[in-house]
Structure formats: structure tokens, C-alpha cells
Amino acid sequence: MVKDDYVSTANAIPDASAADYVECFRDTLDSDLVDSSDAMRKLYALKGGALRLELAVTIRVLRSTWVAKYVFDLDSVSVERIDVLESKLRDQQHELEKLRGELKTGDAFPFIKLAxxxxxxxxxxxxxxxxxxxxxxxxxxxxxxxxxx
Known part of the structure; x- marks a missing residue:
């Protein structure tokens, strides 16, 4: 996800990095729903099983208060696709462990002496x-x- 996917001119925080936005969103998601603090979130059901997550963050600078709002449409992902990804990841981890073992034992690079x-x-x-x-x-x-x- 690139920064332009969630930041517009209306909600951009000056000089904020992608990591700053991630931390801000994490704090908003971790905030208490009952607490009416500087971070609010709402989740709405959309057609087709999708969800919309709305985040609002209140920013105070000197005597000014500004509310930045972010909207994310969350589409469902089939379990089969996740299972396939997990399987591929396990295969890659297995292959990586195998190669590490070959490096330790010296079997990783077969060679022959030719005459x-x-x-x-x-x-x-x-x-x-x-x-x-x-x-x-x-x-x-x-x-x-x-x-x-």
C-alpha cells in the first residue's frame, strides 16, 4: 500500500512518514471505544460482505485542533487464497532451512574435479x-x- 492510498490533501499530516501513519492508525485501533479521546473508529458493513473502517484522529497544535479522517474499504479474502499463501510460505521456509543445513555441512555446492x-x-x-x-x-x-x- 502506498501513502497515496490513504492520504489526501484533506488529511495529510505535514512531514509524517508512513511509519508515523502506521503508529497513528495502530493507536486509533487500540483505543477504547467508550473513551471519547483523540482517536475514534467505526466499522460499517457494505454490500457483498465488505467492511468500511473509518478512523478519525484529533491533532492539537498550539491552540488549534484538527481532525484527520481516514476511510478504508476492507474486502473479504477467501480462506483458500490464505491457505495457498500459508502453504507457499511453509514450502519456502522448508527450502530455506534445507539450504542452511547444506551450507553448514558443505553439501550446498556440488563440484567435481575434471580431467x-x-x-x-x-x-x-x-x-x-x-x-x-x-x-x-x-x-x-x-x-x-x-x-x-
Whole structure:
């Protein structure tokens, strides 16, 4: 979400950063609903199951009082989409842990020591047999292929 999504000329706080707005909104959401303090919030139901969150923040500077109002339309997100995202995140975390483990044990970067047994006149090298399951050579075309994806 970019700042222009929630800030307009009518509710902009001079020199406020995105972090300042987040803190302001958090304080407003954490405020007591019964308390008529400087932060108020209301939640309305819209058509199609959406919600509208209205936040109002009272700002006092010297002897002036100003109320900044913010409106957010909250659309529902299907549970399936969240489940898919959680699953993808778990997969990424699992892969990250696997790679960290490989780094610690030294298995992360498979390598082979190659030796040439002949060279054709066309500068194609013919390799000795490759003693690894990670790499493959036909010994005839001068190519070594990595099997790992």
C-alpha cells in the first residue's frame, strides 16, 4: 500500500512518514471505544460482505485542533487464497532451512574435479568419466551437464 492510498490533501499530516501513519492508525485501533479521546473508529458493513473502517484522529497544535479522517474499504479474502499463501510460505521456509543445513555441512555446492583424456582437433575436450550423480558427461561432445535443478 502506498501513502497515496490513504492520504489526501484533506488529511495529510505535514512531514509524517508512513511509519508515523502506521503508529497513528495502530493507536486509533487500540483505543477504547467508550473513551471519547483523540482517536475514534467505526466499522460499517457494505454490500457483498465488505467492511468500511473509518478512523478519525484529533491533532492539537498550539491552540488549534484538527481532525484527520481516514476511510478504508476492507474486502473479504477467501480462506483458500490464505491457505495457498500459508502453504507457499511453509514450502519456502522448508527450502530455506534445507539450504542452511547444506551450507553448514558443505553439501550446498556440488563440484567435481575434471580431467581431460583427449582433445580433438576442433578443440573439443573429451572428459574422463564423471564420478558424481550431480553431473553427467557423454565424453564425446565435450559437454558436462548438471543434473540438479
Amino acid at each position: 581431460v583424456f583427449t582433445k580433438h582437433g576442433s578443440s573439443i575436450l573429451c572428459w574422463e568419466p564423471v564420478p558424481s550423480g550431480e553431473f553427467m558427461s557423454t565424453r564425446l561432445d565435450g559437454k558436462i551437464k548438471a543434473r540438479r535443478g
